[in-house]
Amino acid sequence: MTFKKLLLKIHLWLGLSSGLIVVILGITGCLYVFEEELRPIIHDYYYVDQVKDKKLPISHLIKIAQEANKKIHPKQTFSGCRTFSDDRRTVVAWFYEELDNDAIWYWNQYQTNYVYLDPYTGNVTKIEDYNFEFFVFVRMLHQTLCLNSKIGDPITGTATIIFIISLITGLILWWPKNKSAAKQRFWFQWKNTTKWKRKNYDLHNILGFYMMIFTLIIALTGLVWAFECYDKGIQWLFNGGKTFAKEERIVSDTTKYTPISATDKIYNATLKAHPKA
Template sequence: MTFKNFIKKVHLWLGLSSGLIVIILGITGCLYAFEEELRPIVHDYYYVDQVKSQKLPISRLLEIAQEKNKKINPNQILSGCRTISDDKRTVIIWFFEELDKDAVWYWNRYQSTYFYMDPYTGNIEEIEDYNFEFFVFIRMLHQTLCLNSTIGDPIVGTATIIFIISLITGLVLWWPKNKQAAKQRFWFRWKNTTQWKRKNYDLHNIMGFYMMIFALILALTGLVWAFECYDKGVQWLFNGGKTYEREKIVSDTSQYNQNNPADKIYAATKQLEPNAKSYYLFLPKADDSLAVFQTFVRYENRFNDVSMQFDRYTAKPLKITTYDDKNNGEKFRFINYDLHVGSILGFPGKVLAFFASLVCASLPVTGFLIWWGRNNKKKKTPSKEKTVK
């Protein structure tokens, strides 16, 4: 067997073994690429009916949501809230409860409820079962095939590694022997008489070639969520072989105060970062007296995002972390999601990620049709020769 024939075999069987999962990942990647833009369009409860002059305090909105959720989900814990600078947007408050960490499906592992509230009146516009929201379902199908992460991550990660090898072996097979052959592999040269098998072959080879770099970026950044060792290894590499321990910030229990510091912390966060796109408040667990109150400030440009930690009892700022404060490994990890979905280049980057995902989903299909066509050729029946007597 020649080297090229060996590569063909490897490319074929790896493609067939991972094809179905790659199709699922590609299609869900397409759907999720514009998640941020589509959510406000498909969910009318993201907006209030009327903008007024005065908003209710965050603490009051939290109280209203807690009172309501105790009646429908008494075991869920208040986890956080998000406010958006757009005055027309509702405030989002969410609750969380771990059900069964060993469950097979992700929706049986935990339960989360999201409240969308009018910040002016306190009216609850929508109570959303987070696990079955459309884009959440698409993301979980993309990330773990809707399985428990301990099961789904290795499956998706392994299929992704196989896909990476398939891309490399595909490039080896695509590589032309000479300039004349190269002309046929850089663009479509279809005619009216071109058969569908040739068109399918060109779609597989030419589109695969042009999208290879982007497909590799999608695959390599996706592996960060699949394998913890890969995630740590990439950060270790960017840190030049160094491992950094995270500094643990704790609250001062001697300064215990029963008053809810949410309003004070929210005001302090907005004062420090007045031009942010949205503000996240992550509430500490009630049974962890040392846990701090954390906020996250989101901008249009991710490099401007800021995370803050406050003392849960005094609302005193304990640590403020900007992008520049992170080590190189943390910087890469911070922008990994934006690289994966293309948002690091703005809307054009998302469009590019969309088409790259679409091509990734098509490669197993066109590849299978090539293999099927070659193994199911119609045998030509030999013409009967007339015998001369």
């Protein structure tokens, strides 16, 4: 068996072994990249029915959200709140509960609820099970195939590595021997007699060549999500060989006190400093 035939076999079987996962990652990645643009179009509860003169204090809205969510999930704790500079947008508060870190599926690991409120009236417009929100599902399918990250990350990461090897072997197979062969590598040279099998081969070869630089960048950057060692290596490389200590996350116990006035003061000060944020 010649080297080229061996390379062709490797290219074929690597493509077959990773193809389905790569297709899933590709489709979900294309969908998720437009998440911010599509979410307001899909979800009507992102907008209020009527814009009024004055909004309720943010602390009051958080309290309403806590009371509404407590009726459904009493064990969930308040995790965050988001407001928008667009006066038409609802305010959203979210709540979190840890379930089972060792569960196979991501939705069995934790439970997250998003409560959407009209900032003018305080009416709850939607209590959303965030685990099954369309774009959350798309992101988790893209990142871990909806599995626990300990299981899903190695699967998607390995498939991506195989895909990268397929790209490299494909480029070697594509490389023309001479100028005459190069004519058929850069553009289509079809005739009326050209059979579909040859057309399919040319589509794979030519389009694959022009897309390779983009797919290679996408694959190499995507590996950051899958492997922590790769992530650290990339950070080390772009930090000029320096490593920085990870900052400890500061968590406050909100059950010991209720900083209602502090919440409003912080929000108002932030809004004044960054009115378009």
